[in-house]
Amino acid sequence: MENRIKQLRDELNRHNHNYYVLNSPEISDKDFDLMMKELEDLESRFPEFYDPLSPTQRVGSDLSKGFMHVTHERPMLSLANTYSIGEVDEWFDRVRKGLEGEDFEITGEMKYDGTSISITYENGRLTRAVTRGDGTQGDDVTRNVMTIRSIPLVLQPGDWPQKFEIRGEILMPWKVFDEINREREYNEEPLFANPRNAASGTLKTQDPREVARRRLDAIFYYLLSDDLPADNHFDNMMAAKRWGFKVTGEIKILHSVDEVNDYIEFWDSERKKLPVATDGLVFKVNSLRQQLNLGYTAKSPRWAVAYKFNPENACTRLRFVSFETGRMGIVTPVANLEPVLLSGTVVKRASLHNADIMRELDIHENDWLYVEKGGEIIPKITGVELDKRLPDSKPVQFVSHCPVCGTPLVKQQGDAAWMCPNKYGCRPQITGRIEHFCARRMMNIDGIGEETAELLYDKGLAVSYADLYDLTADTLSALDRFGEKSAERILKGLEDSRQVPFERVVYALSIPNIGETTAKRVAKSVKSMARLMEMSLEELQAIPDVGPVVAQCIFDFMRDPINISNISRLTAAGLQMQVSADSIASAGNALEGKTIVISGTFSHHSREEYKEMIEANGGKNSGSVSKKTSFVLAGENMGPAKLEKCKSLGIPLVSEDEFLKML
Ligand code: IVH
Numbered sequence: 001m002e003n004r005i006k007q008l009r010d011e012l013n014r015h016n017h018n019y020y021v022l023n024s025p026e027i028s029d030k031d032f033d034l035m036m037k038e039l040e041d042l043e044s045r046f047p048e049f050y051d052p053l054s055p056t057q058r059v060g061s062d063l064s065k066g067f068m069h070v071t072h073e074r075p076m077l078s079l080a081n082t083y084s085i086g087e088v089d090e091w092f093d094r095v096r097k098g099l100e101g102e103d104f105e106i107t108g109e110m111k112y113d114g115t116s117i118s119i120t121y122e123n124g125r126l127t128r129a130v131t132r133g134d135g136t137q138g139d140d141v142t143r144n145v146m147t148i149r150s151i152p153l154v155l156q157p158g159d160w161p162q163k164f165e166i167r168g169e170i171l172m173p174w175k176v177f178d179e180i181n182r183e184r185e186y187n188e189e190p191l192f193a194n195p196r197n198a199a200s201g202t203l204k205t206q207d208p209r210e211v212a213r214r215r216l217d218a219i220f221y222y223l224l225s226d227d228l229p230a231d232n233h234f235d236n237m238m239a240a241k242r243w244g245f246k247v248t249g250e251i252k253i254l255h256s257v258d259e260v261n262d263y264i265e266f267w268d269s270e271r272k273k274l275p276v277a278t279d280g281l282v283f284k285v286n287s288l289r290q291q292l293n294l295g296y297t298a299k300s301p302r303w304a305v306a307y308k309f310n311p312e313n314a315c316t317r318l319r320f321v322s323f324e325t326g327r328m329g330i331v332t333p334v335a336n337l338e339p340v341l342l343s344g345t346v347v348k349r350a351s352l353h354n355a356d357i358m359r360e361l362d363i364h365e366n367d368w369l370y371v372e373k374g375g376e377i378i379p380k381i382t383g384v385e386l387d388k389r390l391p392d393s394k395p396v397q398f399v400s401h402c403p404v405c406g407t408p409l410v411k412q413q414g415d416a417a418w419m420c421p422n423k424y425g426c427r428p429q430i431t432g433r434i435e436h437f438c439a440r441r442m443m444n445i446d447g448i449g450e451e452t453a454e455l456l457y458d459k460g461l462a463v464s465y466a467d468l469y470d471l472t473a474d475t476l477s478a479l480d481r482f483g484e485k486s487a488e489r490i491l492k493g494l495e496d497s498r499q500v501p502f503e504r505v506v507y508a509l510s511i512p513n514i515g516e517t518t519a520k521r522v523a524k525s526v527k528s529m530a531r532l533m534e535m536s537l538e539e540l541q542a543i544p545d546v547g548p549v550v551a552q553c554i555f556d557f558m559r560d561p562i563n564i565s566n567i568s569r570l571t572a573a574g575l576q577m578q579v580s581a582d583s584i585a586s587a588g589n590a591l592e593g594k595t596i597v598i599s600g601t602f603s604h605h606s607r608e609e610y611k612e613m614i615e616a617n618g619g620k621n622s623g624s625v626s627k628k629t630s631f632v633l634a635g636e637n638m639g640p641a642k643l644e645k646c647k648s649l650g651i652p653l654v655s656e657d658e659f660l661k662m663l
Contacts, residue, residue, distance in 0.1 A: 001049075008035055009054055012035055019149070021244060028621065053126060073165065077299060079300050082305055094302070099294070105286040106254045109221060110248055110282070112171055113194075113278055117141075120163070121155065139204070164225035166222070167224070174277065177198055190416075195277045199216060217246070232287050233286050233291075267281055280309050283304065283307065290303065325402055327428070331419065333354070337350065342373045355418055363381075363395070364394060364395050365394055366389075369385070398418065407422040427454075432510075437510070441507070442507055445496075466566040503524065511553055522543055522546065535554075590618070591618050591663075597622055597642075600637050601636050632654065
């Protein structure tokens with residue numbers, strides 16, 4: 001049995017590497033899962049073969065509480081920064097002088113903008129992962145790092161030293177960052193300012209399962225050992241790549257100051273196409289012997305230097321600060337700016353997040369503000385140009401009352417957000433909940449978006465989502481702007497929504513702090529609304545992944561008389577109030593023998609769900625388009641390269657709706 005366990009672990013490690021590092025899976029996710037299940041089963045039946053580095057341990061557990069401080073075997077130094085080509089040239093000259101005229105090579109590579117990590121491997125196995133900390137001591141985050149799929153737990157066979165340390169950067173890819181922030185924005189949770197914060201925040205999370213869900217990545221750039229495979233940095237990186245690490249893919253050997261300058265010029269713009277954030281370039285003397293000769297200053301190596309890209313920023317005049325009440329009642333201050341061009345887009349508005357952040361910036365009326373697109377997506381106000389401040393301008397004050405309904409704002413202890421407590425009388429909260437309820441990923445009621453939700457409320461036809469089910473053809477067509485057709489569309493949407501699975505009903509209710517993922521987990525675990533409504537706080541907290549805050553939110557929501565009445569009306573209207581066997585994607589063989597690539601963004605289901613559906617229906621999901629692809633399940637914003645490839649290979653594109661019909 002030990003042999004089979006070992007064989008499964010080796011195979012799974014190899015497939016993990018193919019998938020997460022090489023981007024070229026050899027087997028379907030379904031086959032991968034089957035192997036994983038077999039291994040899990042064997043490991044639970046034969047606990048004597050337990051291995052903390054088994055691929056089954058990737059999912060994370062919640063065992064670790066608090067991090068141990070550990071001392072780095074070799075201190076983690078930082079790099080000297082430069083901000084112009086001229087300064088890099090000066091460094092190049094210093095290296096030339098330091099090496100007394102000897103020939104030398106430089107490697108150019110990306111400076112990744114994440115959080116640094118040092119990982120130790122012994123006998124080809126990961127033994128410890130430590131954050132940089134203060135350079136001398138860091139946090140032992142091994143359990144969290146083990147959940148990052150592109151980091152090998154056990155190395156590919158090779159010439160690795162018995163013991164070595166490898167350093168790199170833990171990153172949150174742009175795509176994941178966008179997805180997580182979109183979800184957080186929707187749920188009115190604080191956004192991550194940039195992928196760096198998101199990555200370091202995630203790494204310090206005390207719950208490895210949450211880390212596993214955040215889909216971090218890691219790229220490595222420095223190998224340290226008493227017994228290195230090569231005498232130069234470049235070859236050591238290539239060795240690390242063979243052992244299974246993702247190493248800096250853009251690394252290049254450069255021979256002259258001109259080549260260094262060309263490298264800078266090229267990557268200054270090209271880096272925007274990379275899937276992860278970079279904030280500069282790093283140049284290193286390639287030969288390890290020459291590195292040793294050049295040595296270190298107190299803080300950083302003389303043999304390396306960082307060149308930092310200019311963050312794109314601009315200074316523009318504040319027109320006014322608006323205060324906006326959202327669906328959950330949170331009031332957000334927004335800086336409305338004189339339009340300014342930044343990283344290719346016109347910026348007119350930037351969130352000031354909350355009263356604390358606004359106070360720290362100390363914004364006055366008519367101030368000139370610095371706007372930065374560090375994250376390149378969300379513009380951020382980084383400061384005020386005091387030289388341009390008008391002498392008598394007053395500080396902008398946070399409002400004390402809801403800008404819409406005038407109710408005094410309240411603040412929960414320990415929370416930065418001010419809230420309007422008038423849940424059932426404040427227009428944007430009411431119409432926001434109706435709009436949310438009808439959105440595609442919830443009840444998918446075609447025809448009711450923001451404007452219609454407002455119209456229905458203003459005309460007294462709906463003050464809650466439960467009222468929607470009392471709408472009739474007559475009441476709807478009596479509204480201006482409403483023809484018979486639009487009324488029909490809404491009624492059909494309402495009718496169809498009766499089949500929407502329970503987990504989406506839970507999400508549609510707008511329970512504070514319950515995003516799509518939590519709603520799904522709660523629904524799957526609790527199974528019915530009746531049960532959810534009667535559960536005690538302790539019982540709620542016992543649901544996997546539900547912490548005290550979420551439990552309290554559900555508990556309070558389910559005891560509010562208005563919510564209780566709404567839920568009973570929705571139940572009477574025939575909505576799915578429990579999990580049903582066929583709410584889970586029905587299995588079949590409609591996709592038997594088909595290899596399907598998923599690309600773009602979707603509105604009915606998440607990518608994960610589409611993956612599950614493909615497999616449940618006998619198809620194979622593959623990561624990249626090739627001759628073998630049967631079709632591409634194409635959402636919106638499909639990448640141009642993929643589109644081009646489909647065209648040239650004649651691979652058909654299938655839209656989301658067409659796909660759902662196929663099933
Ligand atoms: S080399 C002794 N290479 O930048 C030199 N560092 O200020 C070791 N970083 O803490 C670092 N990309 O987190 C190196 N390609 C790269 C890098 C890189 C990002 C970070 C690293 C380090 C900081 C140095």
